[in-house]
Amino acid sequence: MIQSKNISYSYSKKKSLFKDLTFQQNEGSIVGLLGKNGAGKSTLLNLISGLLRPKKGDIEVNGYVPFKRNPNFLSDIYLVTDELFLPSLTINAYMQAFVPLYKNFDIEKMRAIMLEFELDEKDKLNKLSHGQQKKFIIAFALATNCKILLLDEPTNGLDIPSKRVFRKILVSSIEENQLVIISTHQVKDIETIIDRIVVLEQGHIVFEKDITQITEKIQFKKVSSILSFSNVLYHEKCPEGYNVMLPVENDEETGIDIELLFNAITNKTEIIF
Template sequence: MIKMENISYGYNPKLPIFNNISLEIGNGIYGLLGENGVGKTTLMHLFCGLLFPWKGECSIDGMNPAKREPAVLSHYFFLPEEMQMPSESISAFATRHSAFYPHFNHKEFEQNLEELKIDRKQKLSAISYGQQKKAMLAYAFALHTPLLILDEPTNGLDITSRQALKRIISRSIDDDSTLLISTHQAHDFEKLLDHLIILGESEVLLNRSLDEISQRLLFARTDSLPENSIYSEQELPGYFSVLPNEEEEENTPDIELLYKAMLQVPEKIKSMFK
């Protein structure tokens, strides 16, 4: 579990990005959404001990990531949006680097590469951005770290690779591990996510399971504007709305609609979870 307690942090001492925020992340697949510049990457760097909070505590399964001890470093893998690639083949990189990760599965790594159509003999520094991303994703999911953090993993991926990535996620993540995905492409992961975190200016607007969201909120398309709408958008075929789920009807949350609702009417959405 990732636990952040009363964290304050900013790059400029006069401009905190986070002011006393707390957040808990358990097992399952988490989507992290938020507007550009709101602090998603900064938050992930704090989780990983790559940045140090001004105030507050951050832990991964009870260990302090900022201490950078081997026990905690082998517990998680963070794949940033951009990486400086070494001048070595994909398989040489994996052999060298995986020595730090006791659950690395070489066979699965090869299977992931095959699924993403990447040749392991290619040099990491001499392939395209999208190919580098796929090589690193193939590697990340073969590590089987209890915690995997991905910053914008589908940036640069073509349509078939996005589908392949979904298959890899479905078979690689088990019930005892945590996958945290920061993304602007919620549709890429819609059916995979168990939990949703929406980050706002200096606060966590929402951190709920998709089950809880669908119990509290109803996502509906109607011809006319519903009277009890919390948030609605008019589209050509009618209205797409977020409504209170008074009858606890089974329904699938529309993550993009919820995200827009959260930014437009945060207090109304928050009140549904009180």
């Protein structure tokens, strides 16, 4: 679905954000795109969606060159940005204007998600809070049934109950022929729903693994002391003792702590798969 090879991009001539980056993803996954501020997460989503054109290299999405903005390409990809600019229309008027642009839009799904998010078709978009606007645009994105959904910081502005609803709706709404890429700093909000982790650092992919690959090799535990362990891969102090990463022994798998894993990766911890 996404095939990019040796792409380079910079906002100025002095420094390249990406240089010879190769990024490939296929359908049937919810991918967590992680990285520090300035790592290039939003830029990569903009390149995939065709809002930016790489300076060098090739990128193909669903068989199209994104920056050419072919109408068939645009009808099957949706980008939710962190900064929303919604018109002074009611939700109903917005839907009448924009639903025809998406060939697989499901009105009933949209209404069901709006019900979950406690939105009304009579609501005027520019009068909604930022959190309510975010819920609306997430609902619209999911209802498009686009093959590729790009979500940039989707849980920013959502309260705790809305984040829970977001996770439930996302998992129940996505089909096997879709690809979802979620770029976020709020890793705790997505760790139960993603299938794959990609970490960007200084314009390079420094880690890319399926969740199943990770949990088959690494245990994530909370322990009172690390002195009795000789094989700790990475640890951090916490109020109850330590959060630790350990090699899997005796096929004992645990849940994943994405924040701990991300910190281990960015601290150059050696993890062998």
